[in-house]
Amino acid sequence: MTATSRSSRAEALVTELMASADVHVNGDRPWDIRVHDPRFFDRMIRYGQLGIGEAYMEGWWDCEQIDEMSARFIRANLHQESVRDPRFVGYYLRQRLKGVGRKALAYEVGEAHYDLSNDLFAAFLDDTMSYSCAYWHEAQTLEEAQRAKLDLICRKLDLKPGMKVLEIGCGWGGWARHAAEHYGAEVVGITVSKEQLAWARERSVGLPVRFELMDYRDVSGSYDRVVSIAMFEAVGQKYFRTFMQTVERVLKPDGLFLLHSIVSNTPIEAAQSRWLNTYIFPNGELPSLAQVYKAAEGLFVAEAAHHLDGDYARTLAEWDRRFVTNWPQIEADFDQRFYRMWRFYLQISQGIFTSRLCHLWQFVFSRDGITCLDISRTGATYPHADSR
Numbered sequence: 001m002t003a004t005s006r007s008s009r010a011e012a013l014v015t016e017l018m019a020s021a022d023v024h025v026n027g028d029r030p031w032d033i034r035v036h037d038p039r040f041f042d043r044m045i046r047y048g049q050l051g052i053g054e055a056y057m058e059g060w061w062d063c064e065q066i067d068e069m070s071a072r073f074i075r076a077n078l079h080q081e082s083v084r085d086p087r088f089v090g091y092y093l094r095q096r097l098k099g100v101g102r103k104a105l106a107y108e109v110g111e112a113h114y115d116l117s118n119d120l121f122a123a124f125l126d127d128t129m130s131y132s133c134a135y136w137h138e139a140q141t142l143e144e145a146q147r148a149k150l151d152l153i154c155r156k157l158d159l160k161p162g163m164k165v166l167e168i169g170c171g172w173g174g175w176a177r178h179a180a181e182h183y184g185a186e187v188v189g190i191t192v193s194k195e196q197l198a199w200a201r202e203r204s205v206g207l208p209v210r211f212e213l214m215d216y217r218d219v220s221g222s223y224d225r226v227v228s229i230a231m232f233e234a235v236g237q238k239y240f241r242t243f244m245q246t247v248e249r250v251l252k253p254d255g256l257f258l259l260h261s262i263v264s265n266t267p268i269e270a271a272q273s274r275w276l277n278t279y280i281f282p283n284g285e286l287p288s289l290a291q292v293y294k295a296a297e298g299l300f301v302a303e304a305a306h307h308l309d310g311d312y313a314r315t316l317a318e319w320d321r322r323f324v325t326n327w328p329q330i331e332a333d334f335d336q337r338f339y340r341m342w343r344f345y346l347q348i349s350q351g352i353f354t355s356r357l358c359h360l361w362q363f364v365f366s367r368d369g370i371t372c373l374d375i376s377r378t379g380a381t382y383p384h385a386d387s388r
Helices: 003-021 039-059 066-075 086-098 108-114 118-124 144-155 174-181 194-202 236-251 274-279 289-295 311-331 337-354
Strands: 034-035 061-063 162-170 186-189 209-213 223-228 251-264 301-306 356-364
Touching: 039 061, 039 274, 039 337, 066 194, 066 337, 086 118, 108 118, 108 194, 118 194, 118 356, 144 174, 144 209, 144 251, 144 311, 162 174, 162 311, 162 337, 174 186, 186 194, 194 209, 209 337, 223 236, 236 251, 236 289, 274 337, 289 356, 311 356
Parallel strands: 162 186, 162 223, 186 209, 223 251
Antiparallel strands: 034 061, 251 356, 301 356
C-alpha cells in the first residue's frame, strides 16, 4: 500500500468515525472540525485520543466548540480505548508499574502543573485562586460562585471559632483564609506545590493559618475537622484507602471530614485519559462513586453527599473565557503550542462534564457516627440542578 493510499484510508476511517458522533470533517457547524494538515488522520488512527490532542497542539486541526465536539464523542463512546488494543493495554500496564500515587511521585504533579506559574493561574481563576468546581446556585459571577463554594464547605463542616482544621491539598490558600476570617478556625494546609506554598504564605500573614509543603501521608496532630478540595483525584486508586486511613488517624472522634472530588462513572475511565495524564495532570486517577465509599468503609460514617451537577462545566467555561481574554498578559512567558494545549484542556474538560462522563461530588463523613450532621442546622443547602 502506498503512502497516498494509506493516507486516504486513514481519512476515510476518521471521517466515518466522527460522523458516528455527528461531527463532520471540514463541516460548517461549530462542533465540526476543520483539518489543516492531512497528517492528522494518521495520527488519530495510530494514537487515538492522545493523537487527537497532540495534533491540535501542533495546529493540524481546529474546532470552534471543542467542548461540544468532545461531548458528542463521549456520548457516542468514541472516548473508549478498547482493552483489547495493545496500545491501551501497554499504557495501562505502564501506569500500574509506575505506581500512580506512590510517595516517591507525590510532588510530580506540583512540579509539572501547579508550579508552572502563579501568573498563569491568576489569569483565569477568581481572586481567591480557587482551582476547583464553583457553586453557582444563586451566583452570577465566578467570584460569587467560588466564595459561595468556600462558604458552603464551612457550613457543611459546622465550623466554630477555635476549631483546629487540616486542609489536605490547600492550593493557594483560599479556603483556609475564608475559614479563618469568617469562622475563626485555625487551619493547617498542606500542598505539594512550592509556588502555591509561597503564594498562600504571602497572602495569609496575620491569620491563624499555617501552610506546609508536605505529602498527606506525613501529616500528624489531632483535628476537629479535615477538608480536602480537589486533591483526591491525585491520590491514585491503589492509595484511596491509605488516604482515608490517614484522615481517620488525625481526625478527633467527634470530628467531621469533607471530601470534594471529581468522580467518574467507572473506575477505569481515568486510565483512559492519556492526553490529560501526559500533558496536564501526571499520575491522576479519578475515583468512581463506589471506590470513594469502599475506601471509607469501616473508617467513617457517610453523613451527606452533594452532587454539584452542571456546576463544573460552567466553571470551566468561565475559566476558558478568562484565559482567552487575559492571554496577552502572560503570552510572553509561554508559546502558541502551550496556548492551544491549555485551551484544549479546558474545553475537553467541559465536554467531560456536559456529557456526564464525570461528576463533582462533596461528601461529608463523621469519624464514628457519633456526630449526627443536621444539614438544615448548618445552613448548607442541596438544591436540585433543575432549580438553578
